[in-house]
Amino acid sequence: MLDHKTGIKKIIEKRVSQGNNYLEILKSIYGADPREVWEIFKEYKDETSKKIKLINLYPEYPEPHPAYSQWRITPNSTKILLSIILEKNYENVCFLGAPILGIEFSKIKKNKATIMDIDKDIIGYAKNFAKTIIYDINNSIPEKERNKFECVICDPPWYNKDIQHFIKRATELTKLGGTIYLTLPGILTKPSIINERLKLQKLLSKIGLVITELQPIVEYEVPPFEYMAYQDIPTFSGEIWRMGNWIKLKKCKNYGINNSTTNSSQKWIEYSFGKKRIFLKDKKEKEEYKKPKLSSLCPGNILKSVSKRNSLISKIDVWTSRNAIFHIDQGIGVIKTIIKNIKKNEDKIIQTISKKYNLDIKKVNLECKDSIKKLKELIKI
DSSP states (O other), rough: OOHHHHHHHHHHHHHHHHTOHHHHHHHSSSTTTHHHHHHTTTTTOOOOOOOOOOOOOOTSSOOOOOGTTOOBBOOOHHHHHHHHHHTTTTTTTEEEEEEHHHHHHHSTTTTEEEEEESSSHHHHHHHTTTTTEEETSSSSSOGGTTTTTTEEEOOOOOOHHHHHHHHHHHHHHHHEEEEEEEEEEEEETTTHHHHHHHHHHHHHHHTEEEEEEEEEEBOOOOOOOHHHHHTTTTTTTTTOOOOEEEEEEEOOOOOOOOSOOSOOOOOEEEEEEEEEEEEEEOOOOOOOOOEEEESSSSSBBBOOOOOOOOOOOOGSSEETTTTTTEEEEOHHHHHHHHHHTSSOOOHHHHHHHHHHHHHHHHHHHHHHHHHHHHHHHHOOO
């Protein structure tokens, strides 16, 4: 069997010989990372293209955020998936980590859906259409929701542990004989995918799930954070490329699953500015004044990879939906105050800090001006 990188290289060689450009290859290479494809492609061909503007296919909703690994299924794919779900005429359906799909379903089928998601902003929109529950996959399923649904649809982040957590939780939510639909990454998404698929097969067998369908039909929009992450690739201009598999599972046995918490998840304080969002790591710190200090983690303060395998992820304290990042060395309380008031002018923010901590305004101006400037620049990206 070819290793991951060799397999990608062989496909690129063939596509280049057929006259395909970078974007054509990216769309047909089973989910391989755009940067990995570019590094190999440029060995064979020199190519540039005109950048297109960032396109948000769901402008009515808050921007997806990389901290939650939020990739949204395109409207075209959503229609296809909904036609599959609606054909079965389920009486009650749970959308676990798939809020947009749940909202679109609820516009057609009233009072049939429950939407469970960690994102408070998107749940705020979803509650206008369906029953909603703010839910972190790492916590126990609410007792009254267990074994309740005929059908559960989930769109987990494409990491093995997350996929397993979602499947276990979906199984807890589903009635015996019920159906689970979920998305899985393409076969070239990452080097470990084959081994992960084998482990997944064992898990499914263990908890009484049987695969009845698998179709490569799930297409994702390019979120703002990915658009920004790959801006340095000359030919990456925002066209849709990410594809996943749509899996149908049947719950055939009632295997007991320990309904306890799993891995603890990172807590974020969420701020919205129009559709853009800033997440601040929820660190515990005494409510006292400390001179705020922000440090850069990468050139231009734009994260080049949102993969959890990226060692920088654990160091991020301020993270925007446009993939701009900072680390906080100290003064998180002051930084919270700055972010809450970021739309105000600089003098107003300084006055607010001075009043809150009973400090001389000159001292605040001297010590906080740089952080205010950095954070104001951050939300302009």
